[in-house]
Amino acid sequence: MVTNPPQRKRIISDQEAENISRVEELAYEIKVREVMTSDLISFSPEIKMQEVLEVFRQKRISGAPIVSPLGDLIGIISMEDLIRCLVDMDVDSTINKYMTTKLITILPTDPVIEASKKFVSTNFGRLPVVDKDQKLVGMITKGDINRGLLRALETDYQEEEIRKYRASHLFEDIESDRTSLILRYQIQQGDFDIGGQASSNIKRALIRLGASKQIARRCGIAIYEAEMNLIIHTTEGGVLRVEIEPHQISIDAYDYGPGIKDVDLAMKPGYSTASDAVREMGFGAGMGLVNISRCVDQMKLESVWGKGSRLKMRLFLDSDHKNNESENQKS
Numbered sequence: 001m002v003t004n005p006p007q008r009k010r011i012i013s014d015q016e017a018e019n020i021s022r023v024e025e026l027a028y029e030i031k032v033r034e035v036m037t038s039d040l041i042s043f044s045p046e047i048k049m050q051e052v053l054e055v056f057r058q059k060r061i062s063g064a065p066i067v068s069p070l071g072d073l074i075g076i077i078s079m080e081d082l083i084r085c086l087v088d089m090d091v092d093s094t095i096n097k098y099m100t101t102k103l104i105t106i107l108p109t110d111p112v113i114e115a116s117k118k119f120v121s122t123n124f125g126r127l128p129v130v131d132k133d134q135k136l137v138g139m140i141t142k143g144d145i146n147r148g149l150l151r152a153l154e155t156d157y158q159e160e161e162i163r164k165y166r167a168s169h170l171f172e173d174i175e176s177d178r179t180s181l182i183l184r185y186q187i188q189q190g191d192f193d194i195g196g197q198a199s200s201n202i203k204r205a206l207i208r209l210g211a212s213k214q215i216a217r218r219c220g221i222a223i224y225e226a227e228m229n230l231i232i233h234t235t236e237g238g239v240l241r242v243e244i245e246p247h248q249i250s251i252d253a254y255d256y257g258p259g260i261k262d263v264d265l266a267m268k269p270g271y272s273t274a275s276d277a278v279r280e281m282g283f284g285a286g287m288g289l290v291n292i293s294r295c296v297d298q299m300k301l302e303s304v305w306g307k308g309s310r311l312k313m314r315l316f317l318d319s320d321h322k323n324n325e326s327e328n329q330k331s
Helices: 014-018 022-029 049-059 079-087 112-122 142-168 197-208 213-233 276-280 288-295 319-330
Strands: 063-067 073-078 126-130 136-141 181-187 238-244 248-255 298-304 308-316
Touching: 022 112, 022 142, 049 063, 049 079, 063 136, 073 079, 073 126, 112 126, 112 142, 136 142, 142 197, 181 197, 181 213, 197 213, 197 238, 213 238, 213 248, 213 288, 213 308, 288 298, 288 308
Parallel strands: none
Antiparallel strands: 063 073, 126 136, 181 238, 238 248, 248 308, 298 308
């Protein structure tokens, strides 16, 4: 009898979702068919346990499916079953006396997270993989899942290293008086669901281009705050434009309404025009512009009430350029 017990679903909190690791993410992406063993050693039910013992020892396996002459899955024989047989000193008995017939199966198209859940809920060491017609197509173990996740992580790492290498050499083979990479994002007003996505993408791009972690973090914070300001305080959203050059990063955040009545007041810590609803969501504390100013080397806020605002920021990537700019400002 093949059964699939009902699974109790646990609601994942927002905090847990934020902390999901790449391994957990891969468990939802990788399918059972990608990690299962399809080249199986199987037995018929009339085989004696003595033969099972020899095959387990020679092939170094700890379990195998039992199939009928028609190829239907009818049971599983495991090392635990074999140990029971040895304790009983009953190796001349046939498999059907010791095999497990109450089976939990899984489909090859299921994500491996479903197999992991079944391993936890049943304490089984392996699961038969069957197609939609309940024909055996493979077997999956916890070890198969672990090896599959490790391979995927290794592939992830190699692909990311390639991306970083390509990105970090982006400017080297281009001959021009001024070379830059421009990233542009349209930010929608009130769209908190994807708030921070642009800043995260830009931070990742900077790391791939070879920026230091400190520069990437500073940019990430400044752009995040600018992004959230566009989401919270504008009437129609706005645009984030980032220009990356070998010596500096220029960030431009602009919108077309409603603008800021008093720019000097807006720059004071704690001042905010966010609505009560936005504050209840945990935003609009009035520290956005202050946090930006701490992260960038230059910052300029321009606004016309009723028309819109423009926030210009700049980070310098080499000390010589930064010192020259400072000297020019003094003179």
